[in-house]
Amino acid sequence: MFRWAIIFAVIALIASFLGFGGVAGLSKDFAVIFLVVAVILFVIGFLSRGK
Template sequence: MFRWAIIFAVIALVVSLFGFGGVAGMSKDFAVILLVVAVILAIVGFISRGKV
């Protein structure tokens, strides 16, 4: 999931260089959402691994 967040962040950077603000903003939003979800899943995974 971190990989997809990085991919969307790179897409947002490249597209913003070409002047497509709408697509860049949408890609940035997807990158942020995926990054937050990945961090939450990583934290839950670390906590649940300690319980077993």
Template sequence: MLGWAIAFLVIALIAAALGFGGIAGASAGIAKILFVIFLVLFIAAMIVRALRGRPPM
């Protein structure tokens, strides 16, 4: 998930540098959404691991 977010961020940066504002904005929006989903899943996994008795890595 994080890999996809980084990929869309790179696409957004390249598109912005080349002047494609619409594509850059859409790619940046997708990257933000994917990053938030990644954070939610990561935090949920850490909480589940803590509740099951395993120390977080």
């Protein structure tokens, strides 16, 4: 999940430099969603591993 978040963040950066605002905004949204999901899964996995 972290890999997908980084990929979409890089796509958003490149698209914003090239002037594609719509693609950059959508890629940023996907990057944030993937990052939040990855952090939630990481925390759940960390907490469940301790039992």
